[in-house]
Amino acid sequence: MKTINKKTVKTISCDQAIKLVFSYIDDEIRGTHRAELEHHLETCRHCFDRVAFEKLLKSRLRRLNVGGSSKRLRQRIDTLLEQF
Numbered sequence: 001m002k003t004i005n006k007k008t009v010k011t012i013s014c015d016q017a018i019k020l021v022f023s024y025i026d027d028e029i030r031g032t033h034r035a036e037l038e039h040h041l042e043t044c045r046h047c048f049d050r051v052a053f054e055k056l057l058k059s060r061l062r063r064l065n066v067g068g069s070s071k072r073l074r075q076r077i078d079t080l081l082e083q084f
Helices: 015-023 031-043 045-064 071-083
Strands: 002-004 007-009
Touching: 007 031, 015 031, 015 045, 045 071
Parallel strands: none
Antiparallel strands: 002 007
C-alpha cells in the first residue's frame, strides 16, 4: 500500500492491472481503481509498456478508420490482438 494525497492506495498485481488497461485507456475508470492502476504503472515497466502499446495501437487504428475497413482486415487485426 502507498499513501497518495493522504489516501492509502492498494498495490495491485499485473493481472489486476491488465484487466483495467482498456477502461483506463478509454478514460472509463475513476477514483480508487484509477489511482491503484496509475500507482502500479509507476512501478511496473512491463505494464507501463503494455499501456503505451495499447494507446499507440488505438491511435493508429483510429487514424486508419478500421470501422470502415474490409472484413478481412478486421479479422486480421482481431487475430493479431488475440495473439498478443
